[in-house]
Amino acid sequence: MTTPLIELHEVTRRYDEGPPALNDVSLSIAPGEAVAILGPSGSGKSTLLNLVAGLDRPSAGTVTVDGVRVDQLGEAASAKYRRARIGLVFQFFNLLDDLTVADNVMLPAQLAGMSRGTAERRATELLGRLGVDRHAAAYPGRLSGGERQRVAVARALMNKPALLLADEPTGALDTASGEDVMRLLTELHADGQTVVLVTHDLVLAERCATRTVQLLDGRVATDTALEVLR
Numbered sequence: 080m081t082t083p084l085i086e087l088h089e090v091t092r093r094y095d096e097g098p099p100a101l102n103d104v105s106l107s108i109a110p111g112e113a114v115a116i117l118g119p120s121g122s123g124k125s126t127l128l129n130l131v132a133g134l135d136r137p138s139a140g141t142v143t144v145d146g147v148r149v150d151q152l153g154e155a156a157s158a159k160y161r162r163a164r165i166g167l168v169f170q171f172f173n174l175l176d177d178l179t180v181a182d183n184v185m186l187p188a189q190l191a192g193m194s195r196g197t198a199e200r201r202a203t204e205l206l207g208r209l210g211v212d213r214h215a216a217a218y219p220g221r222l223s224g225g226e227r228q229r230v231a232v233a234r235a236l237m238n239k240p241a242l243l244l245a246d247e248p249t250g251a252l253d254t255a256s257g258e259d260v261m262r263l264l265t266e267l268h269a270d271g272q273t274v275v276l277v278t279h280d281l282v283l284a285e286r287c288a289t290r291t292v293q294l295l296d297g298r299v300a301t302d303t304a305l306e307v308l309r
């Protein structure tokens with residue numbers, strides 16, 4: 080058995096009010112998997128993703144990613160962990176509007192100490208691979224939603240993350256752009272990228288994931304390996 084890339088052990092996340100957002104979840108994800116986290120609104124999907132990203136801490140249990148005990152990281156170490164190992168993609172792109180597309184994509188690398196020259200070369204390569212290189216000098220506001228999400232994916236891949244996390248990446252896109260972004264995630268997975276994707280679109284999930292994990296009221300309701308024909 081390969082060492083898991085992600086290991087959640089008996090993880091609970093409780094808020095002051097209401098039932099736990101996550102309730103005793105244990106989950107193990109191997110390198111190279113493409114896992115879709117499904118479930119109705121409020122079932123704990125974003126909570127799970129945020130815990131893996133080190134953006135939130137569990138009330139109980141342990142979160143280990145790529146050998147790092149993410150639940151034990153302080154704020155600075157957590158930011159460093161994300162820069163080095165995690166690529167994050169959100170529903171609303173979270174691009175900086177007053178930086179060009181190329182500068183947005185280069186930002187994580189520069190924060191990690193990569194030289195500008197090296198960062199420029201890698202950004203150019205990624206923007207080309209994602210089919211948005213002609214927009215490198217434009218500002219994000221000029222781009223369509225689908226193009227912005229491609230730029231956000233390029234930015235997420237800049238530091239060659241062990242893990243790509245995406246929370247409803249197609250949630251703000253029209254159907255065609257959404258399918259486009261899903262195809263992109265499928266290609267990245269085919270190239271060996273480990274992907275964890277939160278979505279409530281079962282059809283898209285089944286198209287690009289090798290496994291679906293369904294959450295219900297903060298618990299894992301189903302965990303299904305898919306037969307993927309590629």
Ligand SMILES: Nc1ncnc2c1ncn2[C@@H]1O[C@H](COP(=O)(O)OP(=O)(O)O)[C@@H](O)[C@H]1O
Nearest residue numbers: 094099100118119120121122123124125126127
């Ligand atoms: N900061 C918070 N304070 C209190 N409750 C929260 C907070 N964030 C999330 N929750 C609650 O935790 C549950 C799971 O939320 P979330 O993980 O965002 O669900 P999903 O992403 O599946 O829609 C929900 O009931 C939500 O209201």
Ligand SMILES: [Mg+2]
Nearest residue numbers: 124125126246
């Ligand atoms: Mg959510």
